[in-house]
Amino acid sequence: MKQxxxxxxxxxxxxxxxxxxxxxxxxALPQREAVDIRMDxxxxxxxxxxxxxxxxxxxxxxxxSWQAVxxxxxSIRLQxxxxxxxxxxxxxxxxxxxxxxxxxxxxxxxxxxxxxxxYLLGQIDRLAAYxxxxxxxxxxxxxxxxxxVRNFSGEQFDNARILIGAEAxxxxxxxxxxxxxxxxxxxxPLPITKVWVWDSAIQPWDPEKLEGQNIGIPVFYRLVNxxxxxxxxxxxxxxxMRLFQDDGSGSTIFLGEDILPLLPVGRKAxxxxxxxxxxxxxxxxxxxxxINIRRNRKEQIVLYDTDEILTAKIENFKDTPAxxxxxxxxxxxxxxxxxSLPYTRKDAETLEFEIPLPPRKGDKPAAVExxxxxxxRNIRP
Amino acid sequence: xxxxxxLVLLSILTAAAVAxxxxxxxxxxxxxxITIYESADxxxxxxxxPLTLREGTNQLQFSWAxxxxxxxxxxxxxxxxxxxxxxxxxxxxxxxxxxxxxxIQSRLAGSVPFEITYLTSGFRWRAFYAGILAEDxxxxxxxxxxxxxxxxxxDYDHAQVRLIVGQVHLLDEIVALARRAFPYxxxxxxxxxxxxxxxxxxxxxxxxxxxxxxxxxxVAHKEIRKEGLSEYFLYTIEGTESIPTGWSKQLPSFQxxxxxxxxxxxxxxxxxxxxxIHYLSFxxxxxxxxxxxxxxxxxxxxxxxxxxxxxxAYEGGSAFKYIPVGQKxxxxxxxxxxxxxxxxxxxxxxxxxxxxxxGNISGWDExxxxxxxxxxxxxxxxxxxxxxxxxxxxxxxxxxxxxEKVFEKVDKDTVKYTLLLPPQSAxxxxxxxxxxxxxxxxxxxxxxx
Numbered sequence: 103m104k105q106x107x108x109x110x111x112x113x114x115x116x117x118x119x120x121x122x123x124x125x126x127x128x129x130a131l132p133q134r135e136a137v138d139i140r141m142d143x144x145x146x147x148x149x150x151x152x153x154x155x156x157x158x159x160x161x162x163x164x165x166x167s168w169q170a171v172x173x174x175x176x177s178i179r180l181q182x183x184x185x186x187x188x189x190x191x192x193x194x195x196x197x198x199x200x201x202x203x204x205x206x207x208x209x210x211x212x213x214x215x216x217x218x219x220x221y222l223l224g225q226i227d228r229l230a231a232y233x234x235x236x237x238x239x240x241x242x243x244x245x246x247x248x249x250x251v252r253n254f255s256g257e258q259f260d261n262a263r264i265l266i267g268a269e270a271x272x273x274x275x276x277x278x279x280x281x282x283x284x285x286x287x288x289x290x291p292l293p294i295t296k297v298w299v300w301d302s303a304i305q306p307w308d309p310e311k312l313e314g315q316n317i318g319i320p321v322f323y324r325l326v327n328x329x330x331x332x333x334x335x336x337x338x339x340x341x342x343m344r345l346f347q348d349d350g351s352g353s354t355i356f357l358g359e360d361i362l363p364l365l366p367v368g369r370k371a372x373x374x375x376x377x378x379x380x381x382x383x384x385x386x387x388x389x390x391x392x393i394n395i396r397r398n399r400k401e402q403i404v405l406y407d408t409d410e411i412l413t414a415k416i417e418n419f420k421d422t423p424a425x426x427x428x429x430x431x432x433x434x435x436x437x438x439x440x441x442s443l444p445y446t447r448k449d450a451e452t453l454e455f456e457i458p459l460p461p462r463k464g465d466k467p468a469a470v471e472x473x474x475x476x477x478x479r480n481i482r483p
Numbered sequence: 484x485x486x487x488x489x490l491v492l493l494s495i496l497t498a499a500a501v502a503x504x505x506x507x508x509x510x511x512x513x514x515x516x517i518t519i520y521e522s523a524d525x526x527x528x529x530x531x532x533p534l535t536l537r538e539g540t541n542q543l544q545f546s547w548a549x550x551x552x553x554x555x556x557x558x559x560x561x562x563x564x565x566x567x568x569x570x571x572x573x574x575x576x577x578x579x580x581x582x583x584x585x586x587i588q589s590r591l592a593g594s595v596p597f598e599i600t601y602l603t604s605g606f607r608w609r610a611f612y613a614g615i616l617a618e619d620x621x622x623x624x625x626x627x628x629x630x631x632x633x634x635x636x637x638d639y640d641h642a643q644v645r646l647i648v649g650q651v652h653l654l655d656e657i658v659a660l661a662r663r664a665f666p667y668x669x670x671x672x673x674x675x676x677x678x679x680x681x682x683x684x685x686x687x688x689x690x691x692x693x694x695x696x697x698x699x700x701x702v703a704h705k706e707i708r709k710e711g712l713s714e715y716f717l718y719t720i721e722g723t724e725s726i727p728t729g730w731s732k733q734l735p736s737f738q739x740x741x742x743x744x745x746x747x748x749x750x751x752x753x754x755x756x757x758x759x760i761h762y763l764s765f766x767x768x769x770x771x772x773x774x775x776x777x778x779x780x781x782x783x784x785x786x787x788x789x790x791x792x793x794x795x796a797y798e799g800g801s802a803f804k805y806i807p808v809g810q811k812x813x814x815x816x817x818x819x820x821x822x823x824x825x826x827x828x829x830x831x832x833x834x835x836x837x838x839x840x841x842g843n844i845s846g847w848d849e850x851x852x853x854x855x856x857x858x859x860x861x862x863x864x865x866x867x868x869x870x871x872x873x874x875x876x877x878x879x880x881x882x883x884x885x886x887e888k889v890f891e892k893v894d895k896d897t898v899k900y901t902l903l904l905p906p907q908s909a910x911x912x913x914x915x916x917x918x919x920x921x922x923x924x925x926x927x928x929x930x931x932x
Contacts (some may be wrong), residue, residue: 374652
């Protein structure tokens with residue numbers, strides 16, 4: 103067993119003992135009684151360990167050293183547990199050139215004192231990873247969350263409690279250099295919504311102009327961290343999620359992977375699984391005319407409006423229905439003259455259409471047509 | 484069979500005793516399923532095995548040296564007695580690379596079926612096609628094939644093979660995850676992708692051993708079951724396949740005896756210059772003896788039948804993109820020599836000048852008469868699409884004679900004429916294009932074309 107952290111007790115040093123630089127190093131090594139590895143902070147890991155120090159009445163010096171271990175010295179704390187009033191930490195000294203410190207402790211009696219030593223330890227952290235299994239119809243998923251502890255701190259922890267938040271605790275031995283995956287949570291079935299999104303600012307408009315290429319429309323699952331969905335007790339940590347689907351024949355396929363962002367209670371996440379090539383959007387600008395042109399005395403245009411017509415043909419080649427979220431952008435000041443489909447104005451420049459697409463009939467695609475006729479106002483060249 | 488993954492069941496051993504354990508219970512694999520993706524170097528392996536558990540704590544060691552397995556994808560699930568079996572931990576111990584150790588808490592003693600799944604790199608599959616045009620050029624025999632290649636470092640014997648078509652969203656390359664020194668990296672570490680050179684050398688020598696076996700195995704044609712799942716299409720090959728590492732296997736996927744095809748020619752100066760491009764067009768539907776499934780993207784080799792003996796002549800190569808059911812296919816066969824298109828400017832004039840206060844020209848019209856002559860020198864009827872792009876959206880067009888019947892506006896500055904040319908024939912279309920420039924744009928009659 104490798105332990106790089108050492109607590110050396112310079113036992114029963116009488117009051118008024120010699121100066122600190124002439125330190126005696128007695129190898130009376132108090133063993134760790136209990137260790138907590140607290141990992142609720144996303145970046146820092148706090149170690150709390152309990153040890154029993156044999157203290158003599160009077161002044162005691164305790165040497166704490168850490169070789170090849172990354173400890174933030176400012177974070178090291180010592181707390182007496184049995185006699186919080188009778189044991190006092192008087193000062194801390196740092197010897198030159200050493201990863202060590204010396205506690206000077208005053209004790210009111212000859213005690214075997216249980217103390218808690220805590221510090222922030224580097225090169226040990228945790229990740230969250232998720233595995234999700236959707237049903238064949240893609241309406242719900244079972245979620246499994248794993249805690250992954252990566253211990254490259256150089257320290258081994260025997261029978262340590264790994265704490266993450268108030269609820270979850272694991273008691274494990276974590277070796278130095280070990281990575282350990284722990285089952286954190288299982289939930290489900292959780293309702294999900296499958297969404298296809300075509301954004302006119304991101305996707306190409308005319309597939310015909312991209313010969314020999316398929317244009318993929320991103321497909322997402324929407325998942326809400328709420329009690330109605332079987333979650334909603336705590337935020338879900340951010341981490342990689344791998345999604346699988348039940349194939350209806352006792353096996354699964356891998357759908358894709360995405361990062362689940364840190365998901366507070368009540369918030370929704372959109373997880374990309376892949377691209378659909380079975381929904382095709384062809385968008386074309388059919389008209390763009392400057393109207394209401396105002397000129398200066400030199401006949402230069404100083405202000406104008408535009409009259410624009412935009413059409414989009416949406417074809418569903420799937421044998422199942424789908425709802426496409428189609429996003430259009432019109433910059434500046436504008437007025438809609440006529441629009442063949444209902445939309446929601448998400449902000450000044452963004453229009454969102456929720457377009458239900460029927461399945462293809464036999465081997466003929468289902469098509470929906472959108473036509474927007476609008477004027478942009480008061481444009482300065 | 485040579486395998487590079489290993490399973491060892493350790494009963495109630497402490498973690499410290501892991502490193503060198505000789506007690507080996509290698510449970511035989513009951514079934515292996517391989518699901519290979521097309522769009523990424525990604526394969527899902529499902530390995531079913533019965534494990535004999537003791538009551539209490541059991542440990543299962545899985546090792547994968549010299550393979551391309553992503554250790555973070557390892558998953559173990561009981562397929563029966565799930566309520567009695569908890570899989571609590573998966574440890575990647577220090578000083579033992581390519582090794583995982585599952586902790587299984589069992590409340591029963593006896594055999595339990597388990598499934599180990601993981602993602603691996605190194606398998607590929609691709610679709611490719613052969614098209615054989617009938618002598619009259621009106622129909623095409625279309626044959627689809629798939630070719631699987633195993634470079635995973637692992638031999639798979641009697642495995643069920645499934646192929647997936649579709650664009651999968653991946654954050655990391657599986658090969659990069661497989662080559663990482665530590666499964667999840669170290670705190671603060673980035674992925675370093677390295678090429679598995681050692682592996683490639685070894686697979687070459689392994690290949691020779693299996694040569695005789697592989698030749699004997701591939702005799703009969705197999706059925707391929709096809710179904711859609713989510714945004715993917717899943718092809719399941721009948722029965723099982725044995726693919727040693729380093730080997731490829733080709734299987735026929737479909738055949739259509741006589742797909743009616745249209746010889747489509749396109750002319751668009753801005754896209755193709757002065758050349759006419761030949762396309763073979765058909766639809767992935769029942770009218771064209773297709774339409775059962777989407778057609779995965781892949782290369783096509785096109786031949787033509789010549790003579791009464793059914794000899795073949797090579798026409799050229801093309802490529803399919805992914806074609807959903809019901810979508811039109813246009814296979815680019817390259818520049819055509821036998822269909823000619825020549826646009827000519829027949830007359831050009833300007834008119835309707837406008838002047839500003841200082842007497843300078845501020846607006847005018849350009850009126851151009853174009854004649855486009857098209858000639859089909861083939862012995863087949865062809866369809867010809869001529870696209871014309873205009874430099875402005877302020878234009879009007881007057882189509883002369885039959886041009887009006889074949890005219891279509893594509894968008895604000897593009898129009899299209901579609902001609903059906905009988906064998907050995909010529910046609911011409913003529914149009915007058917008026918463009919409005921400068922202040923004349925205000926007079927553009929927007930209600931008309």
